Amino acid sequence: MNLFNAEVIMNNKIYGTFEEALAEATVSTIKLVHDVILEKQAVIQDGQIITIDLNGHNIIATEDMVLTSGLLAVHHGGSLIIKGQGTIYGCAPSGLVYAGIVLTVDKTDNDSSKPARLTINGGHIIGECYGISGNGTDATRGNTELIINGGTIEAIGNITTEGNAGIY
Numbered sequence: 001m002n003l004f005n006a007e008v009i010m011n012n013k014i015y016g017t018f019e020e021a022l023a024e025a026t027v028s029t030i031k032l033v034h035d036v037i038l039e040k041q042a043v044i045q046d047g048q049i050i051t052i053d054l055n056g057h058n059i060i061a062t063e064d065m066v067l068t069s070g071l072l073a074v075h076h077g078g079s080l081i082i083k084g085q086g087t088i089y090g091c092a093p094s095g096l097v098y099a100g101i102v103l104t105v106d107k108t109d110n111d112s113s114k115p116a117r118l119t120i121n122g123g124h125i126i127g128e129c130y131g132i133s134g135n136g137t138d139a140t141r142g143n144t145e146l147i148i149n150g151g152t153i154e155a156i157g158n159i160t161t162e163g164n165a166g167i168y
Contacts, residue, residue: 006033006034007021007032007033007034007036008021008030008031008032008033008036009030009031009033010024010025010028010029010030010031011028011029017036018030018032018036018038018042018059019038019042022042022043022044022050025048025050026047026048026049027048027049028049028050028051029050029051029052029053030050030051030052030053031053031055032052032053032054032055032056032057032058032059032084032086033055033057034057035057035058035059035060036057036058036059036060037060037061037062038059038060038061038062038065038071039062039065040065040067041067041069041070041071041072041073042059042071042072042073043072043073043074043075043078044072044073044074044075044078044079044080045075045077045078046075046076046077046078046114047077047078048078048079049078049079049081050078050079050080050081051080051081051082051083052080052081052082052083052084053083053084054082054083054084054085054086054087054088054122054123055084055085055086056084056085056086057086058086058087058088058089059071059072059086059087059088059089060089061089061090061091061092061095061097062092062095063092063093063094063095064092064094064095065092065095065096065097066092066095066096066097067092067095067096067097067098068096068098069097069098069099069102069133070090070097070098070099070100070101070102070127070130070132070133070134071088071089071090071097071099071100071101072088072090072100072101072102073101073102073103074101074102074103074104074116074117074118075104075116076104076113076114076115076116076143077114077115077116078116078117079116079117079118079119080101080117080118080119081118081119081121082101082118082119082120082121082122082123082125082151083121083122083123084122084123085122085123086123086124087123087124087125087126088100088101088123088124088125088126089126090125090126090127090128090130090131091126091127091128091156091157092128096128097127097128098127098128098129098130098133099127099128099129099130099131099132099133099168100125100126100127100130100131100132100153101118101125101127101131101132101133102132102133102134103116103118103132103133103134103135103144103146104116104134104143104144113143114143115143115144115145116134116143116144116145117144117145117147118132118144118145118146118147119146119147119148119149120132120146120147120148120149120150120151120153121149121150121151122150122151123151123152124151124152124153124154125151125152125153125154126154126155126156127154127155127156127164128155128156128157128164129155129157129164129165129168130155130164130165130166130167130168131153131154131155131165131166131167132146132153132166132167132168133168134168135167135168146167153166153167154166
């Protein structure tokens with residue numbers, strides 16, 4: 001594997017796909033070296049502390065993805081930090097993706113004593129309905145923490161009866 005056909009670098013190792021790096025990650029920085037096209041939701045699990053350095057690149061859904069959730073998900077006990085310039089596109093031109101990032105989406109994950117954490121230090125987070133979904137402590141989401149130090153968060157469509165919002 002070389003940088004020409006790699007998507008990301010993590011801990012000085014080159015990975016062919018974002019998904020491969022995420023599957024091996026515990027406390028890690030995943031640095032994009034090309035745009036990443038996801039075919040399914042990428043999940044930050046309990047115990048993972050992941051920093052994504054967009055590094056001028058984008059994370060994009062496949063053109064026809066249908067996902068009534070977020071392109072990236074952070075479950076209870078997981079932590080995601082977004083930094084650098086680039087965009088997370090939680091939308092699909094011929095499909096439907098509700099959000100760029102969703103917190104605590106897993107309904108089988110009942111341990112709300114460990115928050116799902118998201119820190120935005122840079123980048124542009126876009127969702128069809130919500131840039132980020134799952135902020136707060138309502139009963140359906142459990143315990144979440146959201147810190148915004150920079151970046152841009154927005155929703156670009158209006159396809160739900162609830163309207164849309166950058167942060168929901």
